[in-house]
Amino acid sequence: MKKPLILILLLVNLFFSNSALSQKDNSKILNAFSDRVFNGDGYGPLESLKWKYKTDGKIFSSPIAKDGIVYIGSEDGFLFAIDEKSGNLKWKFKTNGAIHSSLSLFENIIYFGSFDGNYYAVNTKNGKLLWKFKTGGEHWLGEVGMGGMKPETQYMEDLWDFYLSSPVVYEKGKSAFVLFGSSDSNIYSVDAKNGELKWKFKTNGPVHGTPVIDKNKIYVGGWDATLYALEAESGKLIWQFQTGTQTGFKGIQSSVAVHDGKVYFGAREPFFFALNADTGKLVWKYDAENSWILSSATIKDNIVYVGTSDTYALLALDTKTGTEKYRFKTNGWTYSSPVIAGNTIYIGDFTGNLFSLDLLSNGKKSNLTSTENRKQLASSILKNDLLDSGYTAQNTDLSIYDNNKKMMDQFYKLGSILSTPFISNNTIYFGSADGYLYAYNLTK
Template sequence: MHSDPLIHEDIVIFSSADGKVYALDHRNGKLRWSYTTKGEQQYDAWDYYLSSPVVSKNIVYLGSGDSSVYALDLASGKQIWSFKTGGIVHASPVIKDEKVLIGSYDGFFYALNAKTGGLIWKFKTVGDLYFPKGEIQRAAVTNEKDVFFGSRDYNIYSLNLKTGTGQWNRKEPGSWIIAPPLLYQDKLYVGTSDTHQFHSMGTTYGDIKWTLPLNMRVYAAASMMNNELVFGCFNGRIYFVNPESGKVNASFQTEESKKNYAALFDEKDKVRKDIDPDGKNYLEVERRILALGAILSSPTVENDQVYFGDSNGFFYAIKR
């Protein structure tokens, strides 16, 4: 399952790769209802996620590989409305000010009327020479007046929440921005893909406060725990980072990462020179990366405990 489950009162709702949305009784797992979309599909080898449902005012919202955004009745699962985009929608929606805010692989970011599904505004990403669509893969984050999201055109964007007008975009040359940003105390915290970095950025201008170099991608959002940033990386590590300085206070490495690390990284902790993630054998390289126990999900934190899963199917609870 590549969708985060939604728990609302006594019901658990999630998207599935079979093109259905399921709602289960959280006490016994019995099916309450299911809804069948027009089908799921995977965009490419790095399309790891499905749209995760969210609920607001007894309506369930989610995107689908059939290029549509759906609103379903929470009690029955019946469709209230759908909105067709021009590409796969695997980003998770955000609900704010009666708007459904969601990006698509067509390179547009949409604000839809939460009640009717009508288009309020849309914004087109800039695009890039090799990624002209500027695909939007994952969720946005909002404050009271802005919306922030990353794109495969190497940019992170800030839009006016009310009008959809672009306010700033910051380019990360050579790298997709897949991870949803974390917004904390008027700063954005976000990892990159191919440049293997984690940034702290200002929300007003997108200015870089600090950069933490890594050796592999970050696709998932960070979490905040006792005034520490917590995030996972494709190298099989969880990092605990000071949000003011970018200093790594501690890290945890999965057992499979320890076991398979030398297959990808050299003695200087860099990707080996004979490894090319973008070469003709990229699928084999991707298999090796996932064999590290890559962490593609956002950690869940509670008190001093951190919970997360890895790409080898292990689930961890670690104490900080």
């Protein structure tokens, strides 16, 4: 599948339960990016819809569940707390901006960011505000005449900048701190209990990537195309690694995976990287065939799994060498991050499909579940059931920004899945651009 025309031109001149499927880490800190491998047995595709909850905005945020409640943020500006069994609303918390960050839980506090420029701490029991921290402002990446699109004098928001940085909690002794990036180019550490600033680290561009903590270090990348390794307690720089800066192929949107002394991540520069975790030196890189990698990787049994943009794939790479073991083809851009339970890997794509793959089949055995919108609209929006920019744009000029925006709005109607699934109590939860939080029973 081809990129929007403008990118083609640029190339020439992106737990807490005892159930069979539950969060693996039983600690009191829980977030969508620290560990995407859940307990489970065998192959467990989606079985039946348990319930779905409608919000009034697209959902890019990833859900999280604990103690019978699943939490999700929406573009309508609300954080929702939904009963896991019934799908009924427990409470909701209003912000003054879209919530594109995912969530972290620590004790009885949930943390998240909003495009109103605040990062919030809210009581999970009643939805009451505990504190909020004001950044220098949150915004989508943008510039005049972005990427050479027309008209050259128009300010343009990046149509593929989907997420805000998601907060993660770092606990040391009796203290705990919340770490997150910001559109104001800083990485922040604030007290988890009161929101007071501990330290901040200045980068050279907006930071919409999510920090990952490992062995008292945090790893996070941003729109300056640099991956940073910082001391978690002090914010002191340990090392940094620069990815490519070619127009249209600059920036890091994914979070890293850390495994066996290496840091793994993808970037808009069309490569997937493995670095030495101590030094930041390149160990290997995988050529993603001019495809952005916005998906965050998941690792199991020395295989790293990650979604790709324009090659429409879930890749399985050898962690030691970067050799491709196999790829599973999806129907469109694959920006959702994969999660694993037992021998099953789950991932969503931009056309509104959620795939369940049997890991023991090397991608040959799979099932898919589609959003209702996709089932109804695929024949009119997709070409041969595949995402095709030119077809959906009705052959309009995709070097013009507004035509790209109209094309993206059409894709969103399918119920694009950019949300990373979460598994709890034999149920998988994920959000969609159709505004729904879905809860599906998993095959036991």
